[in-house]
Amino acid sequence: MGRITDRIAALGLQLPPPLIIPDGADLPFAFAHRVGTRVLIAGHGPQGSDGTLVGPFGKVGTEVDISAARHAAGLTGLSMLASVQAEIGDLDRIVGWGRVFGMVNSAPGFHAQPEVINGFSEIIYRIFGTDIGRHVRSAIGVAELPWNLSVEIEGELLIDG
Amino acid sequence: MGRITDRIAALGLQLPPPLIIPDGADLPFAFAHRVGTRVLIAGHGPQGSDGTLVGPFGKVGTEVDISAARHAAGLTGLSMLASVQAEIGDLDRIVGWGRVFGMVNSAPGFHAQPEVINGFSEIIYRIFGTDIGRHVRSAIGVAELPWNLSVEIEGELLIDG
Amino acid sequence: MGRITDRIAALGLQLPPPLIIPDGADLPFAFAHRVGTRVLIAGHGPQGSDGTLVGPFGKVGTEVDISAARHAAGLTGLSMLASVQAEIGDLDRIVGWGRVFGMVNSAPGFHAQPEVINGFSEIIYRIFGTDIGRHVRSAIGVAELPWNLSVEIEGELLIDG
Numbered sequence: 339m340g341r342i343t344d345r346i347a348a349l350g351l352q353l354p355p356p357l358i359i360p361d362g363a364d365l366p367f368a369f370a371h372r373v374g375t376r377v378l379i380a381g382h383g384p385q386g387s388d389g390t391l392v393g394p395f396g397k398v399g400t401e402v403d404i405s406a407a408r409h410a411a412g413l414t415g416l417s418m419l420a421s422v423q424a425e426i427g428d429l430d431r432i433v434g435w436g437r438v439f440g441m442v443n444s445a446p447g448f449h450a451q452p453e454v455i456n457g458f459s460e461i462i463y464r465i466f467g468t469d470i471g472r473h474v475r476s477a478i479g480v481a482e483l484p485w486n487l488s489v490e491i492e493g494e495l496l497i498d499g
Numbered sequence: 500m501g502r503i504t505d506r507i508a509a510l511g512l513q514l515p516p517p518l519i520i521p522d523g524a525d526l527p528f529a530f531a532h533r534v535g536t537r538v539l540i541a542g543h544g545p546q547g548s549d550g551t552l553v554g555p556f557g558k559v560g561t562e563v564d565i566s567a568a569r570h571a572a573g574l575t576g577l578s579m580l581a582s583v584q585a586e587i588g589d590l591d592r593i594v595g596w597g598r599v600f601g602m603v604n605s606a607p608g609f610h611a612q613p614e615v616i617n618g619f620s621e622i623i624y625r626i627f628g629t630d631i632g633r634h635v636r637s638a639i640g641v642a643e644l645p646w647n648l649s650v651e652i653e654g655e656l657l658i659d660g
Numbered sequence: 661m662g663r664i665t666d667r668i669a670a671l672g673l674q675l676p677p678p679l680i681i682p683d684g685a686d687l688p689f690a691f692a693h694r695v696g697t698r699v700l701i702a703g704h705g706p707q708g709s710d711g712t713l714v715g716p717f718g719k720v721g722t723e724v725d726i727s728a729a730r731h732a733a734g735l736t737g738l739s740m741l742a743s744v745q746a747e748i749g750d751l752d753r754i755v756g757w758g759r760v761f762g763m764v765n766s767a768p769g770f771h772a773q774p775e776v777i778n779g780f781s782e783i784i785y786r787i788f789g790t791d792i793g794r795h796v797r798s799a800i801g802v803a804e805l806p807w808n809l810s811v812e813i814e815g816e817l818l819i820d821g
Contacts, residue, residue: 363774363775364774364775364778365774366778366781366782366785367760367781367794367795367796367797368794368795368796369796370796371758371759371794371795371796373756373758373818378758378759378796379796380796380797380798381797381798381799381800434534436532436534436539437532437539437653437655438528439653439798441798441800444642444643446642446643447643448643449643449644449645449646449647450645451643451644451645452524452525452526452645453524453525456525456527459527459528460527463527472528472529472532473528473529473532474528474529474530474531474532474539474540474541474653475528475541475542476541476542476600476602476651476653477542477645478542478602478641478643478644478645478651479641479642479643479644480641480642480800480801480802480803481641481642481766481768481801481802481803482764482766482768482769482770482771482773482800482801483771483773483800483801484771484772484773484774484799484800485771486771490798490800492759492761492796492798494759496534595695597693597695597700598693598700598814598816599689600814605803605804607803607804608804609804610804610805610806610807610808611806612804612805612806613685613686613687613806614685614686617686617688620688620689621688624688633689633690633693634689634690634693635689635690635691635692635693635700635701635702635814636689636702636703637702637703637761637763637812637814638703638806639703639763639802639804639805639806639812640802640803640804640805641802641803642802642803657695
C-alpha cells in the first residue's frame, strides 16, 4: 500500500475494479496512457464496486438531480484513478494534476454543470490536497453520452520521471 | 509594462480584473495552471471590465447573433490571458500557443461555430502575431453552458523554461 | 515514400489532399501544430479524395446511420494524418499517439458514440499497430457541428525529437 492508496481508504473511498465492458460494446483504446511524464486519461464514467458502469442514467436537470450527478462525478474520479493505477502501478508517483474536462449530459436549460463536476474536484482535493490536486477544468453540457451516462470526465496528470 | 501588455493597450483592448464569481457558485479549480513549460487554461467565458461574466447569454443562432457571439469569443480570449498573467506574472514569457477548444452554446441547426470562435483567434493573432499566436482549434456546438454563457473556451500555451 | 505511407497504400487507403475550405468560411488556425515533441491536431472532419468535406451530413441516429458515421470517423483519421504530414513532413517520425477526442453530431437518444469513433481507432491501429497507435479517447454527443458534419475529431500525437 502507498500513501495515496492509504489516503483513499482513510477517506472511506475505494477504487473500482477493472471496467466490466457493457454488453456489445467494443472499446479499442487505452483508459490511461503514459506519455513521458504525462498520463492521459480517457473519458470515464462512474463505476460501481462490481466494476460496471452505474447510474443514475439520463439527463441532469430532469431525469437526474444535481446531487446524484455530483456523486457520479466523484465516482468517475475514482474510476479514472483506478485506470491510472493500472497504467503506472503506484499512485504515489503522481506529482500533479493538469487538465480536467467534465461533460454533463444536460437537460435543456440546465446550467449547473460546474456544481456537478465539483463532485470530481472535491474528491481529487481530498485525496491529493490542493497542491498536487490543483487542476484546470471545463464543465460543459453535452447533448448525449455513451450508454446515457449522466457524466463523463477526461483529463491529464503528471508523474515523476 | 511588457511588450504584450503594451500591445494589448495599443490595440485598445484591456484585460479584465479577476473574475467576480457568480452568486452561489463554487469554482474549486485553477483558472490557469503552469505545468513545466505548458500553461493549461480552464474553460473561460467573456468578462466585462468590472470582472463579472457578461452576455449576451443564451443560444447562438436564435437568442444571440453571430457578431455578438464573436465579440464574446474575443472577450473570452482576454479573460484567458488575464488568468495566464495571474499564473505566470508576465505575458512576455509566452513563446507559443497550443490547443484551443471553442464551445458554442448552439441553437438547433446552427453550424457557424468556426465564425464565432474566429473572434478569439483574431484577438490572439492581433496580440501575438501569427507565429507565436499559431494554434490548433476545434469549434463545436454544445447543448448547454454554465450560466447560459454563449461561448466557453479552454486552451493551452507554452512559456519559456 | 516511407514505412507509414507504404502501409497506408497497402491497406488500400489514401490521405486526402489539402482541405478545400467551404465557401465563405475562414479558418484562421493551424490544422496541425508541432510543439516540441508533440503534434497537436485541430478538429477535423471527413474529407473526400478531392479535398472537400464530405457527408453524410446531419445527426447520427436519425439522418446518418452508424455504419456511415463510422466510415466518416475513419476518413477523419486520414484527414488528420494528412494535416500532420503537412506539418512534420514524414509520418515515420510518429512514435506514439496520445489523446483523441471524438465528437459525434448526435440525434436525441443516440448513445453509440463509441461505436462511431471506433471507425477512427481501427484505422489508426491498422496503420500504426497497437503499440505506436495506442491512444486514450473520449466519444461524446454534441449538439451541433460546423457545416453539419456528422463527426469531428481532434487529438495529439508524439514524434521523435
